[in-house]
Amino acid sequence: xxxxxLVTARRNPKGWHWTDVAAYAYxxxxxxxxxxPVLWLxxxxxxxxxxxxxxxxSLLPLSQKEVTVPGYPQPLLLFKVTMEDGTTRELAQIRRxxxxxxxxxxADPSQQFRVAIDKRTPVREFSLATKNYxxxxxxxxxxxxxxxxxxxxxxxxxxxxLINSMAAYALSIYEFKGKNAAMxxxxxxxxxxxxxxxxxxxxxxxxxxxxxxxxxxxLPGAATPTGVFLLRQYMLTLPRDLIEAARMDKASEWQIYxxxxxxxxxxxxxxxxxxxxxxxxxxxxxxxxxxTKTEVYTLQIGLNAFQGELQTxxxxxxxxxxxxxxxxxxxxxxxxxxxxxxxxxxxxK
Amino acid sequence: MPYIFLLPNLLFFGxxxxxxxxxNFVYSITGGPALFPSDRPYVGAGQYTYxxxxxxxxxxxxxxxxxxxxxxxNTLFFTFFxxxxxxxxxxxxxIVLNMKIRGRGFFRAVYFFPVxxxxxxxxxxxxxxxxxxxxxxxxxxxxxxxxxxxxxxxGWAMFWAxxxxxWAHMGFYxxxxxxxxxxxxxxxxxxxxxxxxxxxxxxxRLTLPLLWPNLIVVVVLxxxxxxxxxxxxxxxxxxGPGTSTLMVVQYIYETAFSNQVQNFGLAAxxxxxxxxxxxxxxxxxxxxxxxxxx
Numbered sequence: 001x002x003x004x005x006l007v008t009a010r011r012n013p014k015g016w017h018w019t020d021v022a023a024y025a026y027x028x029x030x031x032x033x034x035x036x037p038v039l040w041l042x043x044x045x046x047x048x049x050x051x052x053x054x055x056x057x058s059l060l061p062l063s064q065k066e067v068t069v070p071g072y073p074q075p076l077l078l079f080k081v082t083m084e085d086g087t088t089r090e091l092a093q094i095r096r097x098x099x100x101x102x103x104x105x106x107a108d109p110s111q112q113f114r115v116a117i118d119k120r121t122p123v124r125e126f127s128l129a130t131k132n133y134x135x136x137x138x139x140x141x142x143x144x145x146x147x148x149x150x151x152x153x154x155x156x157x158x159x160x161x162l163i164n165s166m167a168a169y170a171l172s173i174y175e176f177k178g179k180n181a182a183m184x185x186x187x188x189x190x191x192x193x194x195x196x197x198x199x200x201x202x203x204x205x206x207x208x209x210x211x212x213x214x215x216x217x218x219l220p221g222a223a224t225p226t227g228v229f230l231l232r233q234y235m236l237t238l239p240r241d242l243i244e245a246a247r248m249d250k251a252s253e254w255q256i257y258x259x260x261x262x263x264x265x266x267x268x269x270x271x272x273x274x275x276x277x278x279x280x281x282x283x284x285x286x287x288x289x290x291x292t293k294t295e296v297y298t299l300q301i302g303l304n305a306f307q308g309e310l311q312t313x314x315x316x317x318x319x320x321x322x323x324x325x326x327x328x329x330x331x332x333x334x335x336x337x338x339x340x341x342x343x344x345x346x347x348x349k
Numbered sequence: 350m351p352y353i354f355l356l357p358n359l360l361f362f363g364x365x366x367x368x369x370x371x372x373n374f375v376y377s378i379t380g381g382p383a384l385f386p387s388d389r390p391y392v393g394a395g396q397y398t399y400x401x402x403x404x405x406x407x408x409x410x411x412x413x414x415x416x417x418x419x420x421x422x423n424t425l426f427f428t429f430f431x432x433x434x435x436x437x438x439x440x441x442x443x444i445v446l447n448m449k450i451r452g453r454g455f456f457r458a459v460y461f462f463p464v465x466x467x468x469x470x471x472x473x474x475x476x477x478x479x480x481x482x483x484x485x486x487x488x489x490x491x492x493x494x495x496x497x498x499x500x501x502x503x504g505w506a507m508f509w510a511x512x513x514x515x516w517a518h519m520g521f522y523x524x525x526x527x528x529x530x531x532x533x534x535x536x537x538x539x540x541x542x543x544x545x546x547x548x549x550x551x552x553x554r555l556t557l558p559l560l561w562p563n564l565i566v567v568v569v570l571x572x573x574x575x576x577x578x579x580x581x582x583x584x585x586x587x588x589g590p591g592t593s594t595l596m597v598v599q600y601i602y603e604t605a606f607s608n609q610v611q612n613f614g615l616a617a618x619x620x621x622x623x624x625x626x627x628x629x630x631x632x633x634x635x636x637x638x639x640x641x642x643x
Contacts, residue, residue: 017548019448019548020448023445023448023450024450026441026442026445027445027446027450027456027459030442030456030459030460031456031459033516034459034460034462034463034516035459037474037475037478037516038463038474040474040477040478040484041473041474041477044477053482054482055482055486055487056487056490056491057482057483057484057487162357163357163358163361164358166354166355166357166358167354167355167357167358167359169354170351170352170354170355171351171355173351174350174351176351176352178352179351182355182359185359185362185367186362187635188366188367189362189366189367190631191627191628191631192366192370192624193577193627195577195579195598195601195620195623196373196620196621196623196624196627197366197369197370197373197620198601198602198605198606198616198620199372199373199376199605199613199616199617199620200368200369200370200371200372200373200376200617201365201369202384202605202606203369203372203384203385203386204364204365204368204369204372206384219361219365220365221365222361223357223358223359223361223362223365228358253350253354257354278465281467282465282466282467282468284467284468284469284579284580285579285580285598285602288602288606289602289605289606300467300468300469303469303470303473304469304584307469307473307476307584314477317473318473318477321470321473321474324467324469324470325466325467325470328465328466328467329462329465331465332458332462332465336458336461339461339465340457340461340524343521343524343525
């Protein structure tokens with residue numbers, strides 16, 4: 001197919017309206033504004049500490065080239081030097097004394113020069129400082145935080161799926177006394193975010209002896225009104241005959257729930273799973289209030305603590321930020337459709 | 350039988366939502382540093398009168414609890430501009446995405462993905478751009494301006510708190526509005542096109558009235574969220590410089606958990622005040638959604 005025709009093809013056969021042009025301009029600006037900052041974070045996270053301190057910053061992760069010269073045990077930094085006769089050549093620096101640098105020709109180590117430091121510029125090459133990623137894994141409690149976040153996310157999501165689906169099953173399949181009251185309770189909890197009951201939930205958690213354990217983060221948010229609504233809405237659409245038939249066959253209520261209704265509810269359960277993973281992985285205020293010991297910090301709390309302590313060590317902070325957002329990015333890339341339709345259908349997140 | 354299925358979920362609701370609501374009230378009418386309500390002396394409306402003791406309500410520095418009032422004013426300011434910007438931009442984006450655009454799925458994803466990022470990650474991404482030697486300062490010094498300490502000047506810090514918050518959340522509201530736009534039957538538009546109605550007229554006379562219910566939901570929903578703003582702003586600015594981006598929720602958190610003297614009573618009283626505001630907003634939302642569905 002002709003490339004120019006592909007590029008200029010439009011859905012609107014009547015030609016370009018100015019609003020079409022404006023729309024594409026707006027969307028392209030959006031791509032820069034929304035993607036740009038994240039791209040910049042990722043690029044920066046691969047820079048060495050020295051190049052992070054540069055101003056203005058370089059776009060790509062660059063680091064100064066080094067050469068090994070016979071007779072010198074350490075690799076030497078490579079510079080481009082403007083010589084007195086106006087020519088330029090690449091020299092390695094042996095040492096620097098004040099405003100003078102002692103340089104050597106790496107190709108011919110017998111040639112040594114004294115050069116004013118403002119006559120040389122570093123020779124740089126593209127390189128990824130992967131130790132920004134490996135060192136936090138060894139030096140800081142980062143792996144502990146990662147493990148805590150994974151535990152919290154997995155356990156909390158499993159509990160949420162179980163108890164929310166049970167409640168949704170009761171509220172969709174049965175008619176019983178107090179059903180409306182139960183529905184009202186679910187709606188009621190929707191109105192009471194953790195921000196307004198921080199202190200008393202802290203008391204409850206203390207009474208249960210859970211302070212500074214991961215259960216303190218897992219349990220309080222395990223029953224979600226959003227989840228009950230989402231699953232109930234879906235279960236209401238299931239054919240009733242199926243359940244009646246199972247009852248005829250003398251299946252127990254638990255079997256009907258577990259063997260028949262749950263498998264049929266899988267699409268809604270998938271949406272709730274994704275939501276729950278996002279909620280738990282990103283949760284901040286409550287863990288911040290209830291977790292005071294480093295051993296039980298989740299990633300978000302750990303990252304927040306690091307940003308206070310590591311003000312001058314952005315290279316680690318940036319790499320840890322990238323590692324924290326990676327799981328979410330992976331979930332998004334593969335499950336984008338589920339997430340967006342889930343939100344569009346429920347109006348919740 | 351249904352009761353057994355309901356029980357675990359309601360037990361959690363009771364233990365972590367309804368019981369706390371009641372205890373919260375108990376905290377707000379008792380004083381002292383003790384955590385257990387039985388150890389706390391009754392003070393009546395003392396916490397509330399303390400919270401509301403002001404020389405003049407217009408000037409937070411004349412209040413006994415000036416941080417609370419700074420928080421209230423900052424939150425009001427933040428909420429107003431954040432919601433206005435967010436609803437405006439989400440509407441614009443939803444309309445653009447609803448046009449006959451190539452690569453719509455891609456563009457929708459671009460606007461949506463920050464919604465999934467954690468507030469800490471969002472704040473750190475922008476902190477890195479806004480810092481003294483950051484990308485933005487490189488850009489403006491390149492244009493010949495002086496460096497600006499974006500997070501150390503009160504006006505700028507508030508501006509960026511609002512900007513970052515809109516950046517992170519507008520995708521969510523765009524999605525709701527886009528769903529609303531796509532629910533409008535296309536034959537209405539085809540009829541308008543037949544009559545050669547100008548586009549702006551189609552927008553004002555058709556799109557906007559039909560989208561109105563969704564728009565109201567988005568406004569109320571974003572109000573509810575904005576009033577509770579805490580995490581992104583807290584990580585981005587720490588409430589500073591000084592108290593210039595301190596929000597009500599940060600005040601509650603610090604009063605109860607991070608100040609030297611943990612004042613649970615005062616925090617509980619402040620959260621009840623916030624709770625009443627949220628309750629009113631939620632009722633408004635329910636009323637609107639009810640009207641929409643009927």
